[in-house]
Amino acid sequence: MILKKQVYRPDKKANPVIGLLLFLISIVLFAISGPLGFIYGILHSLFTKGFRGVGEYLLKIAISIDQLGNVQMQHLLNVLWIKEGGYKFGNRDETISSALGRNNKLGTLTGFGRMIDKFLDLIDPDHSLNSIDYYIEPSEQIIDKLAWIYIVDGKILSTRSKGKSKYYIPGGKREFGESDAEALFREIKEELSVTLELRSLSFIGIFEASADGHKPEILVRMTCYSADYSGALQPDSEIEEIVWLTYEDREKVSEVDKLIFDYLKDQALLV
Numbered sequence: 001m002i003l004k005k006q007v008y009r010p011d012k013k014a015n016p017v018i019g020l021l022l023f024l025i026s027i028v029l030f031a032i033s034g035p036l037g038f039i040y041g042i043l044h045s046l047f048t049k050g051f052r053g054v055g056e057y058l059l060k061i062a063i064s065i066d067q068l069g070n071v072q073m074q075h076l077l078n079v080l081w082i083k084e085g086g087y088k089f090g091n092r093d094e095t096i097s098s099a100l101g102r103n104n105k106l107g108t109l110t111g112f113g114r115m116i117d118k119f120l121d122l123i124d125p126d127h128s129l130n131s132i133d134y135y136i137e138p139s140e141q142i143i144d145k146l147a148w149i150y151i152v153d154g155k156i157l158s159t160r161s162k163g164k165s166k167y168y169i170p171g172g173k174r175e176f177g178e179s180d181a182e183a184l185f186r187e188i189k190e191e192l193s194v195t196l197e198l199r200s201l202s203f204i205g206i207f208e209a210s211a212d213g214h215k216p217e218i219l220v221r222m223t224c225y226s227a228d229y230s231g232a233l234q235p236d237s238e239i240e241e242i243v244w245l246t247y248e249d250r251e252k253v254s255e256v257d258k259l260i261f262d263y264l265k266d267q268a269l270l271v
Helices: 016-073 074-080 096-104 109-121 127-131 180-193 247-252 255-266
Strands: 142-149 156-162 171-172 202-210 219-226 239-245
Touching: 016 127, 016 142, 074 255, 096 109, 096 127, 096 180, 096 202, 096 219, 142 180, 142 255, 171 202, 180 219, 180 239, 202 255, 219 255
Parallel strands: 142 219
Antiparallel strands: 142 171, 156 239, 202 219
């Protein structure tokens, strides 16, 4: 999986005429410069890194072709490979294999889709699951959020918002242009009135599951960090309650938080 820089910008409204012109220009330029660029790329990779460089170069091309196919064939794949309510193909930043893997996890592949997935597994075991790219740009189907993992004596800090029955690991969505650290610092300050010590910030992992209160195909992607803090914990903003949960409280949290609980339990961090 190629990790991409996490800079997300919403698409501008498309002008169909400009879209058509740019498409035709790109086809002409690719037909003229593509073969020459490919030959030069092979030779450059070979003489700078040897056969390993050639393999890396060809892998990048393969991934780009896969991303193109995810856009070009999205409507056909959405009909043939996934059930109603499945995660849609078509994100320009994602490969076909990644979208296939998400539907594999959700159990929304059709019989044809499962057959394709099993065929790929014969070539590369767990191919689609290992291809899930958690660094693709957010879309209408992916809600991008951050979470602060803070554990004391095997219990994890959790919160409950006003009017909600489930508990959630504290955090929230990033605002435009914010880094992970900036967004998490702001959200925790707003929700719990404490200041994260950013020098202690440590990446834990990225988890993805169906988003509570949304259609089945809508996913929430949670990027998790641990960090120390200063100040006194107290609920603020929309937060009504602060609690410390154990693994036995797993059914009281959201679907994505359940995955985080499982991971922390496996790491012997949660009792």
